[in-house]
Structure formats: structure tokens, C-alpha cells
Amino acid sequence: MNILFPTSVEAALDALQVNPTARVMAGGTDLLVKRRAGSETPEIVVCLEKVADISCIEVQEDRIRIGAATTMSGLLDNTDIRERLPLLHRAAEVFASPLVRNMATIGGNICTASPAADTLPPLHVLGAEVEIYSFSGKRCIPISDFVVAPGRTSLASGELLGAVIVPVPQGRTIGYFEKVGKRKALAIAVVSLAALLRVERNVITEARLAWGSVGPTVVRCSDVESQLIGSAPTLETFRSVGESVRRAIHPICDVRASAEYRMEVAVNLLLRLAEQAADPTGIKVGF
Structure with missing residues (x-):
């Protein structure tokens, strides 16, 4: 297995364009387990762990932008997530074990598209959108339109999940x-x-x-x-x-x-x- 380590979104998109059958990996907690089991054997993997632009959390007025490569531990440690999106914070808190949370990412949990994914129900009720990158530009769609079936998303060939945009609930909820x-x-x-x-x-x-x-x-x-x-x-x-x-x-x-x-x-x-x-x-x- 050949693993590529791009350091920017542009380099990651270029790697996907050159290698259209490559699998994208962030923390690897799902893909590597499947590879060891023999259910998935990708020849090329594009690893996103060095792409800083998609691993940060930004407060943008009445919403929070969470980079797709943000780990579950990163969600738990972030004050804005804890105070302004406690529902998502709590879902991350019961996600797997501390060691897995240190590697697993919110983007990976979404893109795995499991019906049992811990972050998906909170993201649905919060009205989250996903930010998708490609060489054609950037598009945003509701999280409800992104996961289309077990293990399947609406990502097209050459596209990359870059961030999750979550509105902050207003007033008393x-x-x-x-x-x-x-x-x-x-x-x-x-x-x-x-x-x-x-x-x-x-x-x-x-x-x-x-x-x-x-x-x-x-x-x-x-x-x-x-x-x-x-x-x-x-x-x-x-x-x-x-x-x-x-x-x-x-x-x-x-x-x-x-x-x-x-x-x-x-x-x-x-x-x-x-x-x-x-x-x-x-x-x-x-x-």
C-alpha cells in the first residue's frame, strides 16, 4: 500500500486527480481495521493528517466551522464546542475510547456513513452543512443530503470533505x-x-x-x-x-x-x- 501525505488541500486534490481510485484517510481508525480484515485493500491512500487547513475549528458569528480532520479529542478539548455546541461535544465524549478519540476525526465519522455513527444524529438536529472541495471550487450541502446509504456519501470522484459548518442554537434550547x-x-x-x-x-x-x-x-x-x-x-x-x-x-x-x-x-x-x-x-x- 502506497500512502501519500499532502500538506495542503490543493496537493490533496491533485493526488486524488492523479489517483482516482485512491482512498482518503484521516485518522485511519476505520480504514486500517478494514484493511487488516481484508475487506478493503486500497493500493493508494491519501492521508490528510498533515493538511492543517482542515484540522482547525473557527467561530464564524452564529456558526462554527469544524475542519474535517479535527479529531474527537479536538472537539472535546475545544471551549467553543463545549460551550456553544454541547450536544456535539457530548456525542464526542461517548465516542469509543480515549486512544481512538485521539485519532478518529469528525470527517471520518461522517464519511464512513455508518447508521450507528455517533456524530451524525447531533449534526442532523443542529442543521449542519458539509463543505466539499474540488478543483471546480467549493460547495456546501446539508448533512442530510451527504450520507445517502450505509457506507455511501454524495462525494464525487476527486472531491474532498473539507469541513462541517454547524449553526449555534440561539436562545434557550x-x-x-x-x-x-x-x-x-x-x-x-x-x-x-x-x-x-x-x-x-x-x-x-x-x-x-x-x-x-x-x-x-x-x-x-x-x-x-x-x-x-x-x-x-x-x-x-x-x-x-x-x-x-x-x-x-x-x-x-x-x-x-x-x-x-x-x-x-x-x-x-x-x-x-x-x-x-x-x-x-x-x-x-x-x-
Whole structure:
């Protein structure tokens, strides 16, 4: 395997143009494992660890630009992420182990396009966009349009994920992230739920919900969100939308859990969200 180490975005794009079948690697926590298992055997890998332009975090008025090569540890150590995007910060906090977080990147977690990716549900409810580079220029698309299927993104040949643009929630919001795994730590999510609620005078005025591991990609349920708006944040309110959740998600059976179990957990996580919404003391994170 031949590994290339470009030091700029331009050099990385040039390497991809010269080697159209090359794989892109940042931390390598996914690609190298697959290579050792023999499921992926790329001849050329373009490693981004020396491209400084895509490994920094910048505050831009009401949004934060996160370079795609920013590690999970980098997210945890950044004050702006912790204070202004606590939902994303908490998702990074329960991501794998400290050693893996030191190498794994947010861009890698997105581009792997796993239904169980920890950062994807929070990025969906936060309304994130991805910034994509190519020799034709730069384009931005919603995160919901980027991951199109398990293991597949909308990146075209010669394109590179450069950054994630995340709007900072304004005003008082209730953030919630919980993932359920087969063990208490270092677990791949069997089901996860990220939520962002706005409650004013005991009435839900905005609701964003995103489930992981219950469909081919992250599942946003607009029907459930619209049903919650205008209601009081009570247990009964959230229980009443359970059937809508069941219709919206399409979990599978695999070695980690049955489809039936995933269905029940997805609904139960919504009930746990109800507890947080009824007593909003800040962001709620469970594992």
C-alpha cells in the first residue's frame, strides 16, 4: 500500500486527480481495521493528517466551522464546542475510547456513513452543512443530503470533505443525546437519539429529533416533530407520538440487536427525552 501525505488541500486534490481510485484517510481508525480484515485493500491512500487547513475549528458569528480532520479529542478539548455546541461535544465524549478519540476525526465519522455513527444524529438536529472541495471550487450541502446509504456519501470522484459548518442554537434550547449499546463503554450504538427542543411558557415551539441505527441512514421524523409542536412537554405528549415513531423507523436484525428490540428502545428513548423536557436543567446525555 502506497500512502501519500499532502500538506495542503490543493496537493490533496491533485493526488486524488492523479489517483482516482485512491482512498482518503484521516485518522485511519476505520480504514486500517478494514484493511487488516481484508475487506478493503486500497493500493493508494491519501492521508490528510498533515493538511492543517482542515484540522482547525473557527467561530464564524452564529456558526462554527469544524475542519474535517479535527479529531474527537479536538472537539472535546475545544471551549467553543463545549460551550456553544454541547450536544456535539457530548456525542464526542461517548465516542469509543480515549486512544481512538485521539485519532478518529469528525470527517471520518461522517464519511464512513455508518447508521450507528455517533456524530451524525447531533449534526442532523443542529442543521449542519458539509463543505466539499474540488478543483471546480467549493460547495456546501446539508448533512442530510451527504450520507445517502450505509457506507455511501454524495462525494464525487476527486472531491474532498473539507469541513462541517454547524449553526449555534440561539436562545434557550434543550439538548439531549443518548445511545444504547451492548455494554456501558466502547460500544457501537444499537440505537441512538439526538434531540433539540425549544420550550416557551411550557409549550414546545420547536422540535428536532434524529435517530441512529434504526434505518439505512439517520432518521428524522417530521411527523413526530410537528405533532410535538404546540403541546406541553409532558410524558403523555411524548408517549402519544410513539406509534408515529414506529412507522417512521426501519430497524434491522443483526449481531448486536433484533429489529423488535431496536423499535422498543427508539420509542423508550423518546420517553426519556420527556423527562428532560419536563425539567430542563440543561443538556442531557445518557449512555
